[in-house]
Amino acid sequence: xxxxxxxxxxxxxxxxxxxxxxxxxxxxxxxxxxxxxxxxxxxxxxxxxxxxxxxxxxxxxxxxxxxxxxxxxxxxxxxxxxxxxxxxxxxxxxxxxxxxxxxxxxxxxxxxxxxxxxxxxxxxxxxxxxxxxxxxxxxxxxxxxxxxxxxxxxxxx
Amino acid sequence: xxxxxxxxxxxxxxxxxxxxxxxxxxxxxxxxxxxxxxxxxxxxxxxxxxxxxxxxxxxxxxxxxxxxxxxxxxxxxxxxxxxxxxxxxxxxxxxx
Numbered sequence: 001x002x003x004x005x006x007x008x009x010x011x012x013x014x015x016x017x018x019x020x021x022x023x024x025x026x027x028x029x030x031x032x033x034x035x036x037x038x039x040x041x042x043x044x045x046x047x048x049x050x051x052x053x054x055x056x057x058x059x060x061x062x063x064x065x066x067x068x069x070x071x072x073x074x075x076x077x078x079x080x081x082x083x084x085x086x087x088x089x090x091x092x093x094x095x096x097x098x099x100x101x102x103x104x105x106x107x108x109x110x111x112x113x114x115x116x117x118x119x120x121x122x123x124x125x126x127x128x129x130x131x132x133x134x135x136x137x138x139x140x141x142x143x144x145x146x147x148x149x150x151x152x153x154x155x156x157x
Numbered sequence: 158x159x160x161x162x163x164x165x166x167x168x169x170x171x172x173x174x175x176x177x178x179x180x181x182x183x184x185x186x187x188x189x190x191x192x193x194x195x196x197x198x199x200x201x202x203x204x205x206x207x208x209x210x211x212x213x214x215x216x217x218x219x220x221x222x223x224x225x226x227x228x229x230x231x232x233x234x235x236x237x238x239x240x241x242x243x244x245x246x247x248x249x250x251x252x253x
Contacts, residue, residue, distance in 0.1 A: 053205070061199045079253060086249045089201055090180045091242045094173055097212055098238060101169045104160040109227070122231045129235055133242065 005059040010141055012052035016095070017134025019045030020102065024127040030114055035106075042103040045130075049099040053092070060089065071151035072144070080147025088140040091133065098130050164219040166230040172212045173234075173241040179204055181248050 019041045026038035064085075072081040105113075105123055112119050183190040183200060193200040 057202065057205060061202060065199070082253050083246075083249045087246045090176060090204075090245050093176050093205060093208055094238050094241060097169055097172050097208070100212075101165050101234065104165045105162055105231070108159055108162050116228075119228050119231070122228055122235070125235050126231065129238060133238075136242075 003059065003063060005055055005063070006141075006145075009052050009056035009059060010138065012048045012055065013092075013095075013134055014138055016045045016048035016052060016099065017131045017138075019048060020099070020127045020130040020134075023102065023106070024124055024131065027113060027120060027124060027127070030120070035110060035113070039103075039106050042099075042106050046096075046099045046103050049096045053096050056092070068148055071155065072147045073151075075147065075151035075154045077147035077150040080144050080150075084140050084143050084147070088137055088144070092137055095130060095133060095137075098126065098133075102126050102130060160216070161220040161222075162227045163222060163224040163230055164216050166227060166234045167219045168212045168215040169234045170230070170237045171215045172208050173237045175211050176204065176208055177241045177244050179207070180245055184248070184252060 022041040023038045023045065026034040026041065030038070069081055069085075072078060072085075102123070105126070109119070109123075113123060114120075179189075179193075183193055183204075190200050193203040196203040197206060
């Protein structure tokens with residue numbers, strides 16, 4: 001049976017990534033209105049990212065580690081656990097802090113973002129980093145789910 | 158409360174390096190992984206807690222620095238994050 005926590009964790013993470021894509025679009029050509037929207041989107045992004053970490057972490061510790069991991073590790077798709085999941089569970093730790101950094105910059109560097117194109121480009125790079133990493137992590141999640149299904153087929157469940 | 162952006166970037170860089178280092182070292186040295194498990198009951202949870210404490214601590218202490226130029230360190234933050242991703246991924250491929 002599908003655990004709802006996976007769905008919630010993934011949805012929160014993907015929405016967080018989209019929040020930073022939204023920030024990216026707003027800051028491409030900032031105005032007062034666009035900046036205010038970007039700030040709100042960024043705050044939502046921070047909340048979603050940390051929520052995804054907490055829910056994903058709860059699922060990982062209480063369900064994935066004791067049961068799912070073993071099923072995958074004993075299947076022909078063991079690499080999805082040993083490489084993909086191990087990578088995913090650690091690189092995901094960067095995202096909540098990156099989202100905080102982006103939000104702090106929006107709160108403290110409004111004038112610089114307006115007047116300094118180089119700084120704005122670097123900040124856009126930060127937003128794209130958050131969005132791209134979210135996409136990568138989502139794809140990793142899909143691979144891991146496939147690995148679990150492979151493991152269940154091996155067990156004939 | 159206005160956050161010093163140089164401090165926030167330094168905290169991000171430090172945290173990224175910490176996450177990379179503790180991830181790799183815990184795989185290479187099982188005794189370290191055991192210690193991480195003993196702290197909170199799960200090695201991953203300990204990494205989250207320690208990373209958060211580190212971020213806040215570096216942010217707080219480096220806020221005392223009066224550095225206004227923040228573009229170079231912002232670029233370093235982004236590069237460090239991507240390097241962390243690549244190093245962790247490469248390590249687990251190598252470890253497999």
